[in-house]
Amino acid sequence: MAGSLTVDLVAAAPTAPTRGRLARWALLRLGGIVFVLWAVATVTFFALRLIPGDPAEAVLGGPGSQASAEALAQARADYGLDRPLIEQYGLYLARLATGDLGSSYALREPVASVISTNLGPTLLLAVLSLVVALAIALGLAVWSTRGGRIAVGIGSVLEIVAAAVPHFWLGISLILLFSTLLGWLPPVSVPGPLGLVLPVLTLAIPLAGFLGQVMREALLDALDSPFVLSARARGEGDSGVFWRHALRHAAIPAIGLTGWAFGSLISGAVVVETIFARQGLGRSLLSAVQSRDVPLVLGVVLVVALGYILVTTLTDLADRLVDPRLAKAHL
Amino acid sequence: MNRTLPSLAAAASVVLVLAACSTPTTAGSEPVSGGTLVYASGDAEPTCLDPHVGGNYPQALVATQYLESLVSKNSDGEIIPWLATKWSESDDGLSWDFTLRDDVTFTDGTPLTADAVVANIAHLKDPETGSSTGYLAVQKVSDVTAVDDTTARLTMSSPDSGLLDSLSQPWLAIESPTALERPQDENCESPVGTGPFVVTKWDRQQSISLERNDDYTSPPADAAHEGKAYLKAIEWRFLPDSASRYAALQSGTVDVIDNVQPDTIVASQKEDAIEEIDAPRPGASNRIELNSSKAPFDDARVREAFIRSANVDDSVASLFFGTAKRSYSALSSVEKFGVSEPDLFDYDQDEAASLLDAAGWAEKDADGYRVKDGEVLELDFPVSTNQSIPAEVSLFEQLQSTAKEAGFKVNLKPLDLSSWYGALGENDYDLVSAPYTKVGADVLRILFDSSGTVPAPSGYFANHSQVKDPALDALLEGANATSDADERADLYAQAQEIILGGFYILPLYDQQNHFLLRSDVKGLRAMPTVSTPTLYDTWLAR
Numbered sequence: 001m002a003g004s005l006t007v008d009l010v011a012a013a014p015t016a017p018t019r020g021r022l023a024r025w026a027l028l029r030l031g032g033i034v035f036v037l038w039a040v041a042t043v044t045f046f047a048l049r050l051i052p053g054d055p056a057e058a059v060l061g062g063p064g065s066q067a068s069a070e071a072l073a074q075a076r077a078d079y080g081l082d083r084p085l086i087e088q089y090g091l092y093l094a095r096l097a098t099g100d101l102g103s104s105y106a107l108r109e110p111v112a113s114v115i116s117t118n119l120g121p122t123l124l125l126a127v128l129s130l131v132v133a134l135a136i137a138l139g140l141a142v143w144s145t146r147g148g149r150i151a152v153g154i155g156s157v158l159e160i161v162a163a164a165v166p167h168f169w170l171g172i173s174l175i176l177l178f179s180t181l182l183g184w185l186p187p188v189s190v191p192g193p194l195g196l197v198l199p200v201l202t203l204a205i206p207l208a209g210f211l212g213q214v215m216r217e218a219l220l221d222a223l224d225s226p227f228v229l230s231a232r233a234r235g236e237g238d239s240g241v242f243w244r245h246a247l248r249h250a251a252i253p254a255i256g257l258t259g260w261a262f263g264s265l266i267s268g269a270v271v272v273e274t275i276f277a278r279q280g281l282g283r284s285l286l287s288a289v290q291s292r293d294v295p296l297v298l299g300v301v302l303v304v305a306l307g308y309i310l311v312t313t314l315t316d317l318a319d320r321l322v323d324p325r326l327a328k329a330h331l
Numbered sequence: 332m333n334r335t336l337p338s339l340a341a342a343a344s345v346v347l348v349l350a351a352c353s354t355p356t357t358a359g360s361e362p363v364s365g366g367t368l369v370y371a372s373g374d375a376e377p378t379c380l381d382p383h384v385g386g387n388y389p390q391a392l393v394a395t396q397y398l399e400s401l402v403s404k405n406s407d408g409e410i411i412p413w414l415a416t417k418w419s420e421s422d423d424g425l426s427w428d429f430t431l432r433d434d435v436t437f438t439d440g441t442p443l444t445a446d447a448v449v450a451n452i453a454h455l456k457d458p459e460t461g462s463s464t465g466y467l468a469v470q471k472v473s474d475v476t477a478v479d480d481t482t483a484r485l486t487m488s489s490p491d492s493g494l495l496d497s498l499s500q501p502w503l504a505i506e507s508p509t510a511l512e513r514p515q516d517e518n519c520e521s522p523v524g525t526g527p528f529v530v531t532k533w534d535r536q537q538s539i540s541l542e543r544n545d546d547y548t549s550p551p552a553d554a555a556h557e558g559k560a561y562l563k564a565i566e567w568r569f570l571p572d573s574a575s576r577y578a579a580l581q582s583g584t585v586d587v588i589d590n591v592q593p594d595t596i597v598a599s600q601k602e603d604a605i606e607e608i609d610a611p612r613p614g615a616s617n618r619i620e621l622n623s624s625k626a627p628f629d630d631a632r633v634r635e636a637f638i639r640s641a642n643v644d645d646s647v648a649s650l651f652f653g654t655a656k657r658s659y660s661a662l663s664s665v666e667k668f669g670v671s672e673p674d675l676f677d678y679d680q681d682e683a684a685s686l687l688d689a690a691g692w693a694e695k696d697a698d699g700y701r702v703k704d705g706e707v708l709e710l711d712f713p714v715s716t717n718q719s720i721p722a723e724v725s726l727f728e729q730l731q732s733t734a735k736e737a738g739f740k741v742n743l744k745p746l747d748l749s750s751w752y753g754a755l756g757e758n759d760y761d762l763v764s765a766p767y768t769k770v771g772a773d774v775l776r777i778l779f780d781s782s783g784t785v786p787a788p789s790g791y792f793a794n795h796s797q798v799k800d801p802a803l804d805a806l807l808e809g810a811n812a813t814s815d816a817d818e819r820a821d822l823y824a825q826a827q828e829i830i831l832g833g834f835y836i837l838p839l840y841d842q843q844n845h846f847l848l849r850s851d852v853k854g855l856r857a858m859p860t861v862s863t864p865t866l867y868d869t870w871l872a873r
Contacts, residue, residue, distance in 0.1 A: 059378075059461070073458075074458045074459060074461060075461060105378075106378045107378065107535055108378065108379065108515075108516050108519060109516075109535070114535070117535075118536070171575075172574045172575070175574070175575055175578045176578070179578050179581075179582050180578050180581050180582065183582060186579075186582065186584050187575050187578035187579045187581075187582050187584060188371075188568075188570055188575050188576075188578075188579045188584060188585075190584065274571050274572055275572045275574075275575050276572075276575060277371075277537075277568065277569065277570040277571065277572070277575065279534070279536055279537050283536055283571075284536060287375070287376070287536070290747065291375075291378075
């Protein structure tokens with residue numbers, strides 16, 4: 001495997017004409033990213049402002065505070081909420097272009113600093129969950145394809161159930177089982193690795209269900225395909241065929257799905273961070289939406305969109321590494 | 332050797348058993364100093380730890396641990412000394428003198444003097460502070476002066492018998508004037524008071540760290556001990572999910588939880604290690620308000636018909652499992668001027684039907700809804716999902732179906748808080764339920780005075796029933812203007828008769844406020860002011 005990877009890299013090393021194409025590809029990609037971010041910011045901005053309600057209430061404490069007229073007027077003036085909507089939008093974009101995300105109404109802190117404190121915990125949760133999900137999915141796919149017809153049946157039922165379970169239900173069930181009943185793990189996030197186990201499992205299990213289904217299908221397809229037959233004809237043993245050839249094919253759809261998986265992990269993080277009271281972007285986003293904290297919602301949504309784009313780009317590149325055909329065809 | 336080991340083990344286990352038995356008995360009687368208590372709040376995280384800014388219940392909950400007010404209340408509802416040792420009202424009710432304790436220092440070293448009171452009221456009245464609750468409470472205070480170091484004089488624009496009630500609330504706590512001069516963001520992060528604990532760190536969306544104030548000298552007159560608090564520190568966590576909050580309490584990860592739902596209270600009754608505190612909030616009862624400003628509820632008979640058709644008792648019993656007591660009053664059961672009229676709220680579908688017949692809604696359409704001049708008897712009921720507990724939403728659904736029997740078509744509209752305010756501001760509702768927490772019966776003036784029907788520029792107004800009755804206004808203003816307890820009781824009783832007898836509201840129950848705690852948490856009590864728990868007397872028996 002390592003040997004063939006080096007060969008691919010050498011094959012993909014840019015020659016003069018490819019370098020031009022690479023530059024154009026990068027430029028197009030960059031333009032696309034800027035366009036997507038602008039569209040995300042615009043849609044979110046107007047969606048948040050067109051639904052009824054007054055963001056000035058968020059400034060004054062949101063639920064339960066009976067804000068006086070004077071206090072509201074003051075808050076509106078402070079945050080420029082008394083100007084025409086289109087003017088507010090223009091001002092927001094102008095500031096955004098300079099990299100300024102503004103200040104959160106509710107947290108009274110620059111959005112950039114809220115995001116930088118919360119990004120780490122969410123990324124840690126998402127990456128760990130992705131790794132655990134891939135491990136579970138791979139384990140299940142390998143076990144079930146090698147275990148014969150009954151194992152395939154059991155595997156696919158497990159995967160369907162796992163994929164269908166909603167995060168909030170799974171989270172509470174895991175808490176009931178491992179904290180309340182068995183007392184092994186803390187029910188809410190505590191510092192240290194122990195506090196991460198249940199949140200990671202809650203996010204990883206449904207994802208593993210999806211990935212497992214795809215990986216097993218790919219594995220079974222690969223095992224049936226002509227190149228496996230020819231490998232066998234060359235005299236490779238069962239496990240050689242499996243680990244060296246079939247698995248590599250199974251990895252392609254899994255990598256392709258990673259971009260999508262990242263999106264689903266971030267939306268799952270909203271639920272999981274709330275249930276387990278973990279610090280993170282998901283929890284910030286939820287409370288920001290609830291209190292109409294427009295700058296914070298926009299900031300988090302932009303960061304998530306950017307992350308999504310980065311991950312898709314990276315998976316594209318990874319696909320090219322694993323599958324040299326793609327690199328030659330599209331670059 | 333082989334023999335000694337088992338006997339050693341036996342001896343050791345006897346000692347252990349004895350030790351285990353003796354721990355609770357000694358710890359049960361004498362308070363122990365030290366330890367960190369973990370409090371898990373299900374309320375929204377405050378946006379500012381200074382309750383002058385905005386002024387909502389989540390702020391009051393945590394501020395009770397580090398800020399103190401001029402006066403407090405005891406469990407009989409009487410005003411008692413706190414930072415002020417005594418007070419006097421002038422005969423015309425236009426001037427109040429408060430004498431302050433002379434031995435109190437804020438945790439930043441600033442001494443408590445009359446100037447601090449001047450600075451705090453000025454801070455509440457300053458539009459830049461953005462105070463809402465506190466601002467409303469000091470509206471009648473026109474001027475504050477320091478007569479001498481320990482005497483502050485409040486001058487009123489008109490008499491306000493609710494002043495002491497107002498001043499007892501955490502939203503009007505006295506903060507260090509030195510600290511108030513800092514930029515607002517700084518003061519929000521680390522407000523400085525005279526309380527038993529000090530805010531040391533605030534990890535947003537995680538927790539607030541509080542440490543004991545070792546120089547503390549100013550407990551309210553009804554506290555159980557003097558001197559500094561027993562607990563060394565408090566970790567104040569935010570656990571928004573109700574099920575994981577309870578799981579955290581069961582496993583001992585946290586010691587106290589709030590916002591406990593009825594099903595959890597019932598589940599906790601089977602657990603020996605968990606105890607409950609039921610501390611209804613003061614002010615108004617939870618109630619459904621009937622918008623009398625437009626058809627069909629501009630007709631008192633239709634309002635009465637709706638109330639007759641509502642089977643509240645059975646619904647409350649089935650949805651709250653006996654954890655909430657039915658209210659027949661406009662005021663919370665902790666308010667001493669509250670009047671209860673159970674007879675007015677009997678469930679009677681026949682009576683509802685004949686009232687609707689009499690009011691001209693005699694015909695019925697194919698679905699069984701009442702019709703008049705081709706119009707269906709429809710009621711819009713916006714429900715704020717942020718403010719309602721799940722059982723309450725189910726209750727509204729049950730009332731929707733009992734009202735249907737009488738021929739009302741109730742349209743429940745779940746809305747987020749901002750949209751809900753929007754619907755109210757546009758008078759786009761017939762029924763609504765909104766909590767209102769305030770100390771004292773003067774809350775009636777806020778909720779039912781004609782002036783409360785005029786929306787602020789934000790669209791917010793408090794008189795959701797839109798009662799406009801000059802006689803009621805006069806009674807409420809009169810009660811607010813006199814400090815004579817008997818006269819106040821009489822005026823408030825007459826006012827409540829108009830409110831309840833006019834079928835402007837359907838009372839449900841007190842504003843629910845349940846806490847669960849580990850049974851080794853001792854000495855926790857809810858303040859008789861706004862029912863926030865105070866951890867000053869609390870200690871850990873472990």
